[in-house]
Amino acid sequence: MIINNIVHNNSLLFKGFLVSGFLSLFMLLSSFGYTQTAEDEKNFQVCKACHTIGDGKLVGPDLKGVSEKYDEAWLIKFIQNSQVMVQAGDERAVKVFNENNKIPMPVNALTDDQVKGVLLYISAGGKLADGETTASTDTEHDGSVDLEVAEETTQLIAEMKRDGQRNMSYVFIILIILFVISLFDLVVVKVVKAKWIHYIIMLTSVIIIGEIVFVEASGLGRQQYYQPDQPVWFSHKVHADQNQIDCKYCHFTADKSMHAGIPPVETCMNCHAQVKQGKKTGTKEIDKIYAAFENNEPIEWVKVYNLPDHVYFNHAQHVNVGKLDCAQCHGEVEKMDQIIQIPDLSMGWCIECHRTESVQFATNKFYEQYTKLHEKFKNGEMPNVTVQNIGGDECAKCHY
Numbered sequence: 001m002i003i004n005n006i007v008h009n010n011s012l013l014f015k016g017f018l019v020s021g022f023l024s025l026f027m028l029l030s031s032f033g034y035t036q037t038a039e040d041e042k043n044f045q046v047c048k049a050c051h052t053i054g055d056g057k058l059v060g061p062d063l064k065g066v067s068e069k070y071d072e073a074w075l076i077k078f079i080q081n082s083q084v085m086v087q088a089g090d091e092r093a094v095k096v097f098n099e100n101n102k103i104p105m106p107v108n109a110l111t112d113d114q115v116k117g118v119l120l121y122i123s124a125g126g127k128l129a130d131g132e133t134t135a136s137t138d139t140e141h142d143g144s145v146d147l148e149v150a151e152e153t154t155q156l157i158a159e160m161k162r163d164g165q166r167n168m169s170y171v172f173i174i175l176i177i178l179f180v181i182s183l184f185d186l187v188v189v190k191v192v193k194a195k196w197i198h199y200i201i202m203l204t205s206v207i208i209i210g211e212i213v214f215v216e217a218s219g220l221g222r223q224q225y226y227q228p229d230q231p232v233w234f235s236h237k238v239h240a241d242q243n244q245i246d247c248k249y250c251h252f253t254a255d256k257s258m259h260a261g262i263p264p265v266e267t268c269m270n271c272h273a274q275v276k277q278g279k280k281t282g283t284k285e286i287d288k289i290y291a292a293f294e295n296n297e298p299i300e301w302v303k304v305y306n307l308p309d310h311v312y313f314n315h316a317q318h319v320n321v322g323k324l325d326c327a328q329c330h331g332e333v334e335k336m337d338q339i340i341q342i343p344d345l346s347m348g349w350c351i352e353c354h355r356t357e358s359v360q361f362a363t364n365k366f367y368e369q370y371t372k373l374h375e376k377f378k379n380g381e382m383p384n385v386t387v388q389n390i391g392g393d394e395c396a397k398c399h400y
């Protein structure tokens, strides 16, 4: 039964990966076959969330005439990663940054040539050269497929979760019926003469029923695939994927403190002071941000990931020191319109990773105090030092 459970969970994840794998493959394939300029238009779709060409300021400045304002080399560097330039103290970069309420422009993963193409597209006023067909219908098509698949994934997970529970309760009920029939026959009707048959049936039923009860009970506080409705329709897909906003822009304490934290209304206002409408929900949901801001009341988000109080978990330790990716524990959040809890957050889940995941042994000076391990690591006797090796499965590390 327990093994069944694990296999079952893995196949869930596996199907999720399969679906998202197909999705990426589809997007990759569909990006071939565009003409050069249509590709520029497609690349500009991302920028459109924050910039217009000649229609005024959105989150970032109006891009009309940028190529006259700056030289090409500067623009390429800035568009690819403006924050690097701001942090290096580039005068013009710091100036635009300050003029725009210090909203960082997300990193744009474009090659030099792709940026040049986008700049040409901007210079042409957002129009394609003669004879080129527009890619916008394809792009819209892209978007809807994307949406369908994501919704399919969520539905799939929900469906399999229901299936799992249903199977479990069928087995449970059938076993109880078997038990009662055997008992009834043994004591009252006595159709079957060999008593050992009754005993075997009753004993197996009791053992399996016991195990089901145990598994269910130990999972009581747990809520894998928990997906509560939130007070505002906040979509990670819109923000982290379509607009490429970095997780740590909003969850800004994830690499510094124990809690990743949920952003306050002020963080939303950095952008939504300008962005007043969404494509899916119009002004309905964004108006709730203004209401919260004006009334000085926080938005009451429902927490999705919950550990019991007796467990100590620290984000900075994992994200900053351990250099883990958010997705290793939270799944592909950027594909979700609504957050769903992916791991079961059981003790076994923590320990499983600690047994296999390596620590940053070569680069983290802290580990030099583990002199014996360090020697073995240096002379190649131990190519990987896992979290378990440094004591990551000691009870007191995780329990108060």
Ligand code: HEC
Residues within 6 Å of the ligand: 043, 044, 046, 047, 048, 049, 050, 051, 059, 060, 061, 062, 063, 066, 069, 075, 079, 082, 083, 086, 093, 096, 097, 100, 102, 103, 104, 105, 106, 108, 118, 243, 245
């Ligand atoms: C999530 C919002 C966002 C997205 C998406 C975005 N930008 Fe920006 N952009 C900004 C902000 C905010 C600034 C202001 C400067 C800063 O952040 O340092 C800016 C500044 C700029 C500037 C400097 C403009 C000036 O007049 O000084 C250029 C050029 C630019 N962006 C181009 C692009 C291009 C091209 C894309 C798409 C590949 C893009 N941006 C995507 C938010 C965004």
Ligand code: HEC
Residues within 6 Å of the ligand: 247, 248, 251, 254, 255, 258, 259, 260, 261, 262, 305, 306, 307, 313, 315, 318, 319, 324, 325, 326, 327, 328, 329, 330, 345
């Ligand atoms: C090693 C696994 C792991 C990694 C890596 C991880 N998280 Fe978490 N995260 C958790 C667990 C476990 C909780 C539940 C914590 C609790 O209830 O105390 C959680 C909770 C959260 C919460 C809810 C608020 C809070 O702090 O409790 C947010 C938001 C969050 N994580 C975001 C992130 C982001 C963003 C990243 C990447 C920068 C990240 N997490 C990386 C395991 C992880």
Ligand code: HEC
Residues within 6 Å of the ligand: 049, 050, 059, 103, 232, 233, 234, 235, 238, 239, 243, 245, 263, 264, 265, 267, 268, 269, 270, 271, 272, 275, 277, 278, 279, 280, 281, 282, 285, 286, 289
């Ligand atoms: C860095 C900029 C940025 C930040 C910060 C930000 N948003 Fe957004 N948000 C956007 C952009 C860009 C859009 C897309 C508008 C569109 O659909 O064209 C958007 C769209 C939305 C939408 C409408 C989605 C739709 O498609 O209908 C909602 C609701 C929303 N945001 C809520 C929030 C909340 C709540 C916060 C704070 C926790 C927040 N946003 C923080 C940039 C931001």
Ligand code: HEC
Residues within 6 Å of the ligand: 230, 234, 236, 239, 240, 245, 246, 247, 248, 249, 250, 251, 262, 263, 301, 302, 303, 304, 305, 306, 326, 327, 330, 333, 334, 338, 339
């Ligand atoms: C524009 C701001 C914004 C960005 C960018 C963002 N998040 Fe969030 N995140 C939120 C808000 C607001 C919530 C609370 C509402 C909800 O659960 O959907 C949240 C909730 C979460 C939660 C669930 C926390 C809990 O237990 O309640 C996780 C996990 C999470 N985010 C991870 C990520 C990861 C990973 C990324 C990057 C891929 C990311 N977030 C990017 C604003 C953001």
Ligand code: HEC
Residues within 6 Å of the ligand: 307, 311, 312, 313, 314, 317, 318, 321, 322, 324, 328, 329, 345, 349, 350, 351, 353, 354, 357, 358, 359, 360, 387, 390, 391, 392, 397, 398
């Ligand atoms: C995806 C892998 C992964 C998961 C899941 C994970 N951890 Fe970790 N954990 C790590 C890594 C890697 C480190 C080592 C970071 C470092 O170098 O200090 C670590 C370190 C720790 C440490 C410090 C250990 C020490 O010896 O100093 C604690 C405590 C901890 N984790 C608790 C937890 C808890 C509690 C959970 C489950 C809720 C959990 N971890 C889940 C990868 C993981």
Ligand code: HEC
Residues within 6 Å of the ligand: 218, 219, 221, 222, 307, 308, 311, 345, 346, 347, 350, 351, 354, 392, 393, 394, 395, 396, 397, 398, 399
């Ligand atoms: C890597 C982190 C980690 C380590 C090491 C760890 N635990 Fe846990 N433990 C957890 C988490 C997370 C939970 C919560 C599980 C849940 O809610 O089902 C937990 C739950 C428990 C529970 C409550 C029973 C239950 O299933 O809810 C007990 C008892 C316990 N641990 C004992 C221990 C003992 C004894 C050790 C040392 C041999 C230990 N733990 C080591 C993370 C850890």
